[in-house]
Amino acid sequence: MNNKYYIQTYGCQMNLYEEGIVCAIMNRANYTRVDNEYEADIIFLITCAVRAHAEQRVLGRLNVLKHLKHSKPDLIIGILGCLAQNYQNLFNSNDGVDLVVGPDQYRKLPELIADFQRTKTKQICCELTLENYEGILPKTPSKVTGFVSIMRGCNNYCAYCIVPYVRGRERSKSKQQILTEIENLIENGVKDITLVGQNVLAWHDGSLNFLDLLKIIDKIDGFERLRFITSHPKDLTQEHLIVFSSLKKFCPQLHLPLQSGSNRILQLMNRKYTKEEYLAKIEFARKLMPEISLTTDVMVGFPTETEQDFYETYEVMQKIQFDYAYLFKYSERPYTKALALYPKVDKVVSQNRLERLIELQNKITKQKSQQYHNKVVEVLIESHNGKQSLGRTKNNKVVIINEIVDVGKLYQCRIKAVSGWTPIGEIIRTDEQIATKDNIVNNCSSPNKKEEM
Ligand code: 5AD
């Protein structure tokens, strides 16, 4: 039976989460996942369209994969997700693609495969339907960390962003579905749960809001750590921060995309906050939770950005000292308002600005990591490779331990050295002094790079 499928996922946490949705749908239809493309009868690429470079990578990979069809003519190749939604009818007859399936149409995958096998014609299914995948329990790998998507889509229409066009309108998943998924993760041994959504702060179900939801989740037994990503700065209030800080499982970590430090650019981007408002929120968060780790997304080269605008971004980043920043060059995307904005910024100028920001942020991230030296941190062990164990602090800093310890357990560690950005820890055994409040730091996030998109 030709029932083996292989999946490769590109892009953000939402796509990683949705890989589990695709697996659940395929497994229910009696397909079996394999982890090697050469064994597969069907290959899915779950794709990203947020920047042109992300699309190029997928198209490059597709070029390689389609050669597998020479030795296996019945191989089916499916492009899923945001790039599928963006390109839809642009795939042509000999590009090797058999299925083009947008992010709202994964339930139809088994049917589309059958239709393709019957008709041997390309199946394109990309309608945006406000799908929430309620009733499906994603098939997740048994790991210590797990994701739950609590909402899909976006209504914000930032001027550079393709997401509202390829993922459709914002919609919240029901509380019941979220809780069922969390229980399922806990039963599978997950200890560290991240809620994901394009803007989690906007979650609501008609009677409850995001804070109500967090309070309910925080009380669930059986897991240790609760995170969420992404929060739009315009929606973050003092009340949010006060409630976050009161939750037992909340990890003091916030990903708050700044995008630019220039008010003129922020307005053109339709971000709906100013640099001053952003700074005030950060200041309040740090006052309330001095240990909080802050990460951000910043873009250079947005149309009309001048050296002065860029310098304001540079200055804000210098001032805030993010624990980590995802830095991008503006990339022109179809449908978006920024397409019509002129003048565009020269590519060489953008590259130079990007390099200056990377240099600044690398220095800051390194300094923040060095602060761990000799400190004591609580580490949740996520994996080991037979020699070393890898864990994470509550605020997302990866720590390496040079011995094998139990995966899924919490350990107090003393940081003996910092190698580049990575603290090397040693487990504190019971005879050693337990951490006191003032020698515990938790204020640095992991440099776990988002896939370069
Ligand atoms: N060009 C460059 N970066 C982009 N992002 C979103 N759209 C674009 C674009 N057109 C970045 C933003 C966002 C992150 C996920 O990707 O910084 O926060």
Ligand code: SF4
């Ligand atoms: Fe894109 Fe803005 Fe929505 Fe984020 S909030 S997904 S950047 S439109």
